[in-house]
Amino acid sequence: MRTYKIIACDMDETLLSNDATICQRNIEAIARATAAGIKFVPCTGRGFRSVAGILKTLQLYDKRGQYVIAFNGSSITENKNSTSLYWDAIPFALANKLYQKSVTYGMCTHIYTHDHVYIRRITPDEKAFLKGRMDYIPTEERTLDFLKGDAVSKIIIMNTDDAILQKIHQEMRLWLADAEVSFSSNRYIEFMHKNVTKGVGLLKLAELLGVQPEETMAIGDNINDIEMLKAAGLAIGVRNLNPRIRLYCDVITNANNNEGAVAEAIDRFIFGKE
Structure with a gap:
């Protein structure tokens, strides 16, 4: 063996x-x-x-x-x-661009830094899913300017409809030349730095x-x-x-x-x- x-x-x-x-x-x-x-x-x-x-x-x-x-x-x-x-964090300018585009969908959106997770427009379903999994900080910011000087490792959009996540993926392709995309937990599309x-x-x-x-x-x-x-x-x-x-x-x-x-x-x- x-x-x-x-x-x-x-x-x-x-x-x-x-x-x-x-x-x-x-x-x-x-x-x-x-x-x-x-x-x-x-x-x-x-x-x-x-x-x-x-x-x-x-x-x-x-x-x-x-x-x-x-x-x-x-x-x-x-x-x-x-x-x-x-x-290997996302360069800040790229992270801000990805986040601002994500905000336009009006969906639950996560921002991961080295030490914290911020979530915009969290839904009751997402609250229930995250209970016992991780802590987070609510935010309604539309840009990442409040995190300038911090390293952003990941941006996430949450939706339990895979067809919607696939549509978002297609629509955001123009922003993804220097980003890596993945899907997880049958509810997330995730954006990281290229090759992560x-x-x-x-x-x-x-x-x-x-x-x-x-x-x-x-x-x-x-x-x-x-x-x-x-x-x-x-x-x-x-x-x-x-x-x-x-x-x-x-x-x-x-x-x-x-x-x-x-x-x-x-x-x-x-x-x-x-």
């Missing part, structure tokens, strides 16, 4: 159950993996600070030699002392740690996980995956995100249990 040294794992709908908690089966399997010297790396669209509760649950908070890939790959942080190892993906983040972390790409495993469920799955030595999709990513997966778990899919992957491919 091949030895895997890094497990890059998506958060929502992969590690987390639908109620935003982590099941005991996953907690125990991750503890066994990290005790065996494996790097268990949350690879998420969220910022590093917003996953502190998850790290505490997994006993990885402030741990040396454990890491988080955040903001869809634009940030790598060592958990110990929140040490930043890599950061979870896959780039995973390969960068592997390079920093002297790990070969084939010694990495990735676990995910949705479109923004595709590049991570393509980059990894072993690509695992959870049973509740978005059907569009199936062809990028080497394996689909029998369990879904509520049943310990991550634990199943760890038991099978780290410890050789069937």
